[in-house]
Amino acid sequence: MRKFVLFLCALAIGSGAAAQEYEWRHVEMDGSRTGCTAPSKDNVDEAVGTFKGCRYVAPNGKTFGKRSIVGKTARVVMDAQPAMARVKDIIGYSTEAMEASYPESALSDWFVDIIMARTEKLAGKKVDVGITNFGGIRIDMPQGDIILDDMLSMFPFKNQLVYVEHTGKQIRTILESMAAGRFQVLGGVRVVAEGGKLVSVEIGGEPIDDEKIYGLATISFLLDGGDGLTLEQNAISVTRFENEDIIDAVLEHVYAETAAGRPIEYKADGRVIIKDMKERR
Numbered sequence: 099m100r101k102f103v104l105f106l107c108a109l110a111i112g113s114g115a116a117a118q119e120y121e122w123r124h125v126e127m128d129g130s131r132t133g134c135t136a137p138s139k140d141n142v143d144e145a146v147g148t149f150k151g152c153r154y155v156a157p158n159g160k161t162f163g164k165r166s167i168v169g170k171t172a173r174v175v176m177d178a179q180p181a182m183a184r185v186k187d188i189i190g191y192s193t194e195a196m197e198a199s200y201p202e203s204a205l206s207d208w209f210v211d212i213i214m215a216r217t218e219k220l221a222g223k224k225v226d227v228g229i230t231n232f233g234g235i236r237i238d239m240p241q242g243d244i245i246l247d248d249m250l251s252m253f254p255f256k257n258q259l260v261y262v263e264h265t266g267k268q269i270r271t272i273l274e275s276m277a278a279g280r281f282q283v284l285g286g287v288r289v290v291a292e293g294g295k296l297v298s299v300e301i302g303g304e305p306i307d308d309e310k311i312y313g314l315a316t317i318s319f320l321l322d323g324g325d326g327l328t329l330e331q332n333a334i335s336v337t338r339f340e341n342e343d344i345i346d347a348v349l350e351h352v353y354a355e356t357a358a359g360r361p362i363e364y365k366a367d368g369r370v371i372i373k374d375m376k377e378r379r
Contacts, residue, residue, distance in 0.1 A: 132168065133158025138245075139186045142179050147172055185247035189349075190356045193363040196239035198232055201281045201370040205239050206232060208364040209348070210285035210315075213259060216347035217315035220339050221261040226301050226312040227269060228285030231325045234317070234344065235283075244362060249348055257317040259342045263334040266301075267308040272329065273299055281370055282325060285315070292373040317344060 129135055133156055137145035147156045154162045154169040162168040196205035214228035237251050264272075276282060277291040290297040299306040311334060318338060321330040330336050355362060 129157075132156035132160060132172075137179065137186075139183050142176065146175055146179075149173070149176075182247075185245065185250060187246050188243045189246050189249070190244040190352045191361045192239050192241055192244055193361045195241040196364065198235040198238065198283075200232060201372055201375065202284075202366050202368070204364040204366050205235060206230075206283040207285070207366055207369065208239075208362075209235060209253075210283045211364075212347055212351045213317070213344070214285045214315045216342070216350065217259045217261050217339070218313070220259060220342060221313070221337055223261065224313050225261070225315045226286050228283075228315045229272070229320060229327070229329060230283040230285075230317055230344075231320060231327075232283055233325060234319070239362070244352065246349075249352060250345065253345045253348055255319070255344065257319040257344050259339045259344070259347060260316050260318055260321060260329075261335075261337040261339075262314040262316060262321075262329055263311055263336075264314055264332070265308065265334070266306045266310045266312060268332050269301075269312055269314070270296070270299060270306055270308060272327070279326070281372070282320075282327065284370055288369050288371075290371045290373065297373070 132147065134147065135145045135157070144157060147154060149155070149164060149169075149172075152164050154164055154166075154172045156162065156168070156172075162172075164170075164173070196208070197203055198205045198209075210228040210230045213230055214225045217228075218225040234255055234257065235252060236254055237248070239252070240248060273287075273289055274296045277289070277296040278294045281289070281291075286301060288298075288300040288303075290299075301312060314329065316329050319325070320327040321336070322328055352362060
């Protein structure tokens with residue numbers, strides 16, 4: 099059974115200033131007061147409760163006035179259920195839970211490899227390297243049935259796929275910058291870093307060639323400053339796919355796997371190695 103997950107946005111306002119800073123936090127809600135759980139399409143009454151006259155009856159049997167905070171909140175949740183029915187459709191099955199952990203994980207590898215495959219298809223050109231961002235993966239992959247809302251919540255941002263051509267030298271520069279700071283989600287490469295320095299880079303199983311032109315799959319957010327990356331800088335060419343969002347690529351993959359009778363499963367493959375990561379944390 100899924101638990102409610104609340105995304106909190108913490109607002110900080112500097113004294114006398116209008117500047118705002120936001121922070122994402124996940125808080126699991128156990129429903130201890132009402133016994134509420136996350137409803138599916140077919141169990142709204144059992145999961146959220148019902149109204150009987152002027153009283154709201156929670157799943158655990160407790161009652162609250164319909165004008166109480168609990169009652170008003172329950173009404174909002176119940177009224178939203180018909181519109182939410184579509185996003186509760188089961189669209190796939192995951193053999194195990196996956197988290198987007200640093201510097202590499204099954205979920206982040208799965209994500210960037212999907213982006214690479216879809217971008218290569220759209221561009222009609224070979225994609226050698228993929229770069230996306232950890233911040234774009236907002237929730238973990240659940241174990242068991244996957245509903246549409248899982249994917250929409252995992253990738254909520256409207257960022258488009260982009261194909262970029264770079265020299266090996268420029269890709270090396272990008273990876274050196276990451277090694278000195280923080281790596282983002284990488285595909286098509288095997289990098290080793292130590293002491294904030296890039297020790298080695300392989301692309302497609304071969305040492306990076308500074309003179310070779312490589313195809314890079316990425317997202318529009320990272321082209322000009324997103325998460326500190328400027329992936330269009332010094333590019334040989336940039337092709338933006340304005341009508342192809344991240345979620346489009348991910349859903350196409352999930353639907354295809356499900357139609358083929360395959361579950362969603364992936365394994366990290368050691369593509370990012372930071373030898374002194376414990377000391378640098």
